[in-house]
Amino acid sequence: MKPLTGHRVAVLGQMADRPLARYLASLGAELSGSVEGASFVIDDLGQEACADLPIGADAIHVSVTPFGSGGPRSHWKGGELVASAMGGTLRLTGEPGQKPVKEAGDACTFHADMVAGAGAMAAHHARGTHGQGQHVDVSIQQVAMSRNVNGVLVWQFDHRSLDRAGGCINYGKVTVQVIWQLADGWCFHALMTGRLGAPANAALSAWMDEAGFDNPMRDVDWLAYNRSTLPAETRAVWQAAIAAFFASRTKAEIATEGRRRGINACVVNEPADVLADQHLKARGFLDAPDGLPERFAVIREGRQGAAPAIHTGERPGPLSGVKVLDFAWALVGSITTKTLGDLGAEVVKIESRSRPDLSRMDVQVSASTAKSLDDKPWFAHLNTSKKSLTLNLKQPGSRKLIDPLVDWADVVVENFSPGTMAKLGLDYDSLSQRNPGVVMVSGSVFGQTGPLAQEWGVDGTGGALSGRTFLTGFRDGNPVIPGAVPYGDVIVPFVMAGHVAAALQYRRETGRGCHIDASMYEICVQQMRDYLALAKSGERPLRSGNADPAVWFQDVFPAAGDDRWVAISLADADQRAALEAITGPDIAAWTSTREDKAIAEQLQAAGIAAGALQDCADLMENDPQIAAREALVMLEHQVLGPFGHMATPMRFSHDTLAPFRAPGMGEHSFQVARRICDLSQDEVERLDGEGVFH
DSSP states (O other), X not given: OOTTTTXXXXXXXXXXXXXXXXXXXXXXXXXXXXXXXXXXXXXXXOTGGGTTSOOOTTOEEEEEESSOSXXXXXXXXXXXXXXXXXXXXXXXXXXXXSOOXXXXXXXXXXXXXXXXXXXXXXXXXHHHHHOOOEEEEEEHHHHHHHHOHHHHHHHHHHOOOOOOOTTEEEOSSOEEEOEEEOSSSEEEEOOOOHHHHHHHHHHHHHHHHHTTOOOTTTTXXXXXOOTTTSOHHHHHHHHHHHHHHHTTOOHHHIIIXXXXXXXXXXXXXXXXXXXXXXXXXXXXXXOSTTSSOOOSSEEEEOOOOOOOOOOOOSSXXXXXXXXXXXXXXXXXXXXXXXXXXHTTOEEEEEEOSSSOOGGGTOOOSTTOOTTOSSOOHHHXXXXXXXXXXXXXXXXXXXXXXXXXXXXXXXXXXXXXXXXXXXXXXXXXXXXXXXXXXXXXXXXXXXXXXSTTTTSOOOHHHHHHHHTTTTTSSOTTSOOOOSSSSOSHHHHHHHHHHHHHHHXXXXXXXXXXXXXXXXXXXXXXXXXXXXXXXXXXXXXOOOOOTTOOTTSSEEEEEEOSSTTOEEEEEESSHHHHHHHHHHHOSOHXXXXXXXXXXXXXXXXXXTTOEEEEOXXXXXHHHSOHHHHHTTOEEEEEETTTEEEEEEOOSOEESSSOOOOOOOOXXXXXXXXXXXXXXOOOHHHHHHHHHXXXXX
């Protein structure tokens, strides 16, 4: 199924080789250079630079630039390094106390292009509603900031700043090691909280015992384990023991015996390992003529049905009138439905008090407690624009609500382990029997099919297996976590949301729904496409610090103050001469005595791409471009009071966005039961007494 077949995309600037062009082509669009008559126009120049082009009134025009169109810094120069510096990502990548290092490849640019893809498809759907084209504007800086939800909320609530963590991940109050040295490489492994991680944590402990290693975790009650509350001294003892064990294992043992035992670990792959991966082969992911990835998600077309009537809902936005049944949880699913909801869709989130979303439990800031499910700013950030319906799906009476909601829904979103929805009778084949036009999207680490489909995985799994982790760091050091904040977890949702919007417009035209299968592993591999091409040519890509083969020169230099830095990128020797005319031959000596923001201002005024490595305090309190783009939306939370929530990072010239606060647990249960499911008050009270709303 190719929902953009027959649509032509005019590609301007350097967009032909960008992920956004590949994304649109993967949906069936034809790429060209001619603006006249184009259905879509994409550029990396900005709206102002394209003002005189003959772009049609019904065309979707998408700009993806370092700082966005409009605002006091839209004219600033910058590529990946500068945008990631100004967006807060670069400062968090690398070893503690050492020089920051960029993520492998153009990670923030790839993220921004996936956001732009979702925006383009939402505008495409809106065009099908009101007939008008519009401009969609995306700032790489703002997109980079949007990834760092943890950093934003710990600054908002506790005035703490996250730091670089090397092979660890910051979870607000705790820092947890996740990259481990093996006998012949590295693996990614995380001890997960509670029910989610208990079996795998116990499996690792048992393996350590059988291998005769010191094991301070032998008698741990893993169902009671919480990564946020474990004492730091206890964690240090555990991590030392785990490190000693992993140092005795090989990559092959982790990939075979470790997988058989069900421990939460995977190998840190090199690009050549990715090309040889049997799971990707089984899913046909690398079956293109050049052996490089083309698709971003698998689409299985549904049966022919009646095309739905075109209508809008009560809320504004390009997806106004779309109805979403949300079975999602954690980050991938939550951000997908947040995006759909922020763009105007009506979202009903199915929750359970017996198995609450992880983000309702993780205590990361002082305003939150382990006793409440409604005081977590992390959940609030991830779940704006939704209604909450609590259901015990094991109760037969829950079908009194699920069935009418399936009939009501245009879209169903889920990101459980493959097979879970089928066990509940809620897989695509079952749902499409009731609602032939439904668009269902499933997000998972490995996809719905293939030999690894049922295997464990989290955000770091996609990074490790795709080559992102192996290639992030300095040549003479170990790999470090790319970005120290989630990546796959925040990229996949925009692929899912974009595919959903494209599928909804296709359904209007054909009457056909579909099932969308999005794999985090595959989407992370898409980001590493250039490195795969090098591996196919016989090269062995290695970590290269802040260098980039596509950039003449770039690096990070110290500025005055504690852990302050500035990123500088140069296009050619003439720019190097212009820089040294200001700094002298020793750039670091000049920057180290000056304030980071002043350096950036001076160099930008001289036409040199430069930016301070900002933290969340800089972004939230002192960045005029971020303020102008309203990257944080002030919403009144029912428990935490008013605070800035992360905005979905795209701007539309015609449709407006109006997100609302995240729901309390089960806040809308009776409202949904009465208004959408059309149950009587007596029926609602009876089901409540049976424990259905739990």
